[in-house]
Amino acid sequence: MSKLERNWQYAEQYPTETAAISRARRLSLELGIEPVSRSVGAMLSGLTVLSRAEAICEIGTGVGVSGLSLLRHAPEATLTSIEIEPEHLREAKTVFAEAGIPAAKLRLIEGDAMHVMPRLNLAAYDLVLLDADPTRLLDHLEHALAIVRPGGSIVVPGAFSHGRVPDPAARDEATRSMRDLLAVVADSPAIAPILSPAGDGVLTLVRLDG
Numbered sequence: 285m286s287k288l289e290r291n292w293q294y295a296e297q298y299p300t301e302t303a304a305i306s307r308a309r310r311l312s313l314e315l316g317i318e319p320v321s322r323s324v325g326a327m328l329s330g331l332t333v334l335s336r337a338e339a340i341c342e343i344g345t346g347v348g349v350s351g352l353s354l355l356r357h358a359p360e361a362t363l364t365s366i367e368i369e370p371e372h373l374r375e376a377k378t379v380f381a382e383a384g385i386p387a388a389k390l391r392l393i394e395g396d397a398m399h400v401m402p403r404l405n406l407a408a409y410d411l412v413l414l415d416a417d418p419t420r421l422l423d424h425l426e427h428a429l430a431i432v433r434p435g436g437s438i439v440v441p442g443a444f445s446h447g448r449v450p451d452p453a454a455r456d457e458a459t460r461s462m463r464d465l466l467a468v469v470a471d472s473p474a475i476a477p478i479l480s481p482a483g484d485g486v487l488t489l490v491r492l493d494g
């Protein structure tokens with residue numbers, strides 16, 4: 285194993301998780317849903333506090349690993365989470381309830397993000413997580429930029445698309461979609477991008493003022 289691989293593995297194993305997040309992670313893997321990794325979950329937990337996020341929006345609830353991570357240190361925050369699969373949402377409701385998240389802090393919406401996001405309030409969210417359909421990233425970004433406030437952040441896990449983004453031979457739709465997103469935000473005057481190698485890569489986009 286190379287030094288970089290050892291560093292990565294250490295960073296993945298380092299964060300502790302609550303019992304509720306660990307249970308959600310196990311359930312997620314049983315159902316074949318890919319949750320955010322431990323280090324990405326820890327990043328989300330910290331980012332919420334760092335940005336003093338009160339209104340959070342998540343696209344791709346899964347069964348709640350990322351949602352619980354976002355709310356972990358932010359008891360005052362409210363989470364709007366959009367999920368297209370009714371079964372995932374049903375499981376997520378149980379996961380959030382068992383974790384003791386008050387119903388008033390949660391808005392779980394069943395539907396396609398492409399239809400739901402345009403109905404959300406403009407510039408109303410401090411933090412937006414995009415973890416749904418990896419082939420629609422530019423569309424999701426457009427809607428996310430409309431609903432995130434200036435100074436707020438958009439977080440996109442899976443930025444390496446299972447390691448395929450840096451591989452020039454990889455040409456599948458999800459990988460091309462991620463490359464397009466990375467290219468668009470690289471020198472956008474409206475966005476400050478941060479690409480981290482945590483998990484399968486995390487792209488954090490800070491919406492600049494103006």
Ligand SMILES: C[S@@+](CC[C@H](N)C(=O)[O-])C[C@H]1O[C@@H](n2cnc3c(N)ncnc32)[C@H](O)[C@@H]1O
Binds near residue numbers: 319350398
């Ligand atoms: C990678 S999983 C999300 C994992 C979750 N964020 C977590 O960390 O626990 C992607 C989820 O997005 C949902 N999804 C896929 N396309 C969607 C769409 N167009 N709108 C809303 N949700 C979608 C899938 O059903 C799946 O539950």
